[in-house]
Amino acid sequence: MFLYLLAIIPLCLLVKFVSKTSILHILKKWLRLLQDKFYVYQFYKVPQFNHNMQENQLYRKISTYLNSLPCVEDSDFTNLFSGSKSNDINLVLNADQKIVDNFLGSRISWINEKDEKTGARSFVLKIRRNDKRQILRAYLQHIHSKFDEIEQRRKEVRLFVNVNDESNRNGNGNRRWVSVPFTHPATFDTVVMEQDLKNKVKADLETFLKSKQHYNRIGRIWKRNYLLHGPSGTGKSTFIAAMANFLTYDVYNIDLSKVSDLKLLLLQSTNKSLIVIEDLDSYLCNNSTALSFSAILNFMDGIFSCCGDERVMIFTMNSKDQIDPAVLRPGRIDHYIHFPLCDFNAFKSLANSHFGLKDHKLFPQVEENFQTGSVLSPAEISEIMISNRSSPSRALKLVISTHQNSKLVPSRTSDKIEMIHNNIEADLAPKHPLWLSKSRSVRPVEESSESDKYPQGLIKSKSVRPMVESGAFGKESVNDLRKFYGLIRIKSSRKKSLDFDTSEK
Ligand SMILES: Nc1ncnc2c1ncn2[C@@H]1O[C@H](COP(=O)(O)OP(=O)(O)OP(=O)(O)O)[C@@H](O)[C@H]1O
Numbered sequence: 001m002f003l004y005l006l007a008i009i010p011l012c013l014l015v016k017f018v019s020k021t022s023i024l025h026i027l028k029k030w031l032r033l034l035q036d037k038f039y040v041y042q043f044y045k046v047p048q049f050n051h052n053m054q055e056n057q058l059y060r061k062i063s064t065y066l067n068s069l070p071c072v073e074d075s076d077f078t079n080l081f082s083g084s085k086s087n088d089i090n091l092v093l094n095a096d097q098k099i100v101d102n103f104l105g106s107r108i109s110w111i112n113e114k115d116e117k118t119g120a121r122s123f124v125l126k127i128r129r130n131d132k133r134q135i136l137r138a139y140l141q142h143i144h145s146k147f148d149e150i151e152q153r154r155k156e157v158r159l160f161v162n163v164n165d166e167s168n169r170n171g172n173g174n175r176r177w178v179s180v181p182f183t184h185p186a187t188f189d190t191v192v193m194e195q196d197l198k199n200k201v202k203a204d205l206e207t208f209l210k211s212k213q214h215y216n217r218i219g220r221i222w223k224r225n226y227l228l229h230g231p232s233g234t235g236k237s238t239f240i241a242a243m244a245n246f247l248t249y250d251v252y253n254i255d256l257s258k259v260s261d262l263k264l265l266l267l268q269s270t271n272k273s274l275i276v277i278e279d280l281d282s283y284l285c286n287n288s289t290a291l292s293f294s295a296i297l298n299f300m301d302g303i304f305s306c307c308g309d310e311r312v313m314i315f316t317m318n319s320k321d322q323i324d325p326a327v328l329r330p331g332r333i334d335h336y337i338h339f340p341l342c343d344f345n346a347f348k349s350l351a352n353s354h355f356g357l358k359d360h361k362l363f364p365q366v367e368e369n370f371q372t373g374s375v376l377s378p379a380e381i382s383e384i385m386i387s388n389r390s391s392p393s394r395a396l397k398l399v400i401s402t403h404q405n406s407k408l409v410p411s412r413t414s415d416k417i418e419m420i421h422n423n424i425e426a427d428l429a430p431k432h433p434l435w436l437s438k439s440r441s442v443r444p445v446e447e448s449s450e451s452d453k454y455p456q457g458l459i460k461s462k463s464v465r466p467m468v469e470s471g472a473f474g475k476e477s478v479n480d481l482r483k484f485y486g487l488i489r490i491k492s493s494r495k496k497s498l499d500f501d502t503s504e505k
Pocket residue numbers: 190191192193230231232233234235236237238239318339377378379380382
């Protein structure tokens with residue numbers, strides 16, 4: 001019995017030692033290497049790009065599939081990335097790591113290799129020659145369907161931006177795009193726009209989605225081009241985000257100043273995508289791109305979309321007045337959408353989405369203001385509403401006074417923005433009924449209840465404010481200071497407007 005115990009105890013210790021260390025793992029590895037010597041293997045390489053520098057879709061599918069396998073966790077080296085949802089963590093296989101998959105009883109291994117010279121990546125599949133005939137096709141089919149399943153589940157829209165062509169030449173593996181999850185929350189419901197127009201755009205996109213056969217039949221590339229035009233801050237970029245979320249298409253945002261070859265860029269984009277060029281007018285008018293005019297026209301025609309289908313191209317401009325009509329001809333642009341400055345209806349929609357306000361006693365006064373013309377963009381009004389979200393009345397009063405003052409003083413967006421910020425900043429200052437002195441013949445905004453006093457002082461400098469608040473100045477001096485500051489502002493704004501006028505001429 002004693003001898004028996006003597007034999008058992010070391011055995012238990014040995015088992016414990018083996019289980020706590022990597023010895024078992026190492027032994028398994030050796031055994032596997034030994035086994036491998038008795039088989040003949042076949043290798044298949046799946047490069048990330050084909051010889052035309054076009055992305056190999058199979059590579060993308062394999063990458064997605066392998067990263068979804070539970071055994072990625074057991075890989076010696078795995079990258080961790082945060083996912084699109086706040087608590088998501090994604091595991092991504094590191095380069096040069098081997099991963100083993102089992103399919104219909106066969107063992108298949110993959111490794112992600114990097115070409116030292118070009119930096120291009122490829123997956124290498126290793127399969128026993130005996131198994132190849134039986135399972136290879138079925139296995140690749142399995143990857144395709146798993147990929148579709150994952151994509152369907154994930155439906156994550158991605159935002160791609162093009163990298164500088166120059167950096168590609170420095171060994172970045174010919175990668176022309178970098179991407180991040182597209183998380184912009186805009187939807188057609190949140191964009192403020194005439195309802196009829198919104199419905200028309202939605203209907204147009206829905207028809208487009210169902211029109212593959214039609215486009216094929218008439219021999220046209222399955223694409224649709226939109227031009228969004230209007231002043232700054234009227235919602236063009238936001239509308240693009242809403243379109244992407246509506247279509248669940250990836251967004252490819254092209255910075256033309258970084259492109260020397262549009263064709264290569266497009267070859268590496270995928271189907272079902274929104275191709276976006278913002279501020280096209282600035283590229284066309286300032287020649288801030290290395291591309292020729294005809295290259296841009298060809299791109300708009302979709303001549304380069306040799307390998308992509310189901311694309312929506314969107315161009316934005318502040319104004320199309322100075323644009324060569326060739327750019328705007330039907331086919332190059334299928335649909336124009338104008339984004340105007342904020343009118344009363346748009347204002348009401350903003351008030352509703354920001355405060356849930358359907359009506360307010362100040363609405364008639366706001367309406368009266370807007371009747372004499374729109375001078376503020378939705379972005380400017382949104383800014384006022386966001387900064388005063390705790391007091392709708394204060395926000396409405398600020399909208400009224402900013403609107404009145406914008407008409408009187410600044411003609412430049414930068415002036416208006418400065419004024420809005422000053423008005424918002426002045427929230428912290430003691431209450432004051434008007435941004436401007438009454439002598440400037442601006443109709444004062446009605447005073448409201450105690451809780452809604454809106455402190456639109458003339459004080460801009462934060463260093464002055466504490467003295468005012470603490471009563472370091474008498475009431476008279478505070479008023480003098482305000483008047484003085486107001487005069488400086490009016491003077492400088494006028495000067496700016498004059499400068500602007502001169503430069504325009
Ligand atoms: N029509 C709108 N509906 C809802 N929000 C808007 C609208 N227009 C502007 N905004 C708000 O204003 C901000 C700026 O809008 P956006 O960037 O879309 O303007 P833009 O027309 O693209 O301006 P720019 O020409 O300067 O690029 C956004 O945060 C958006 O929320």
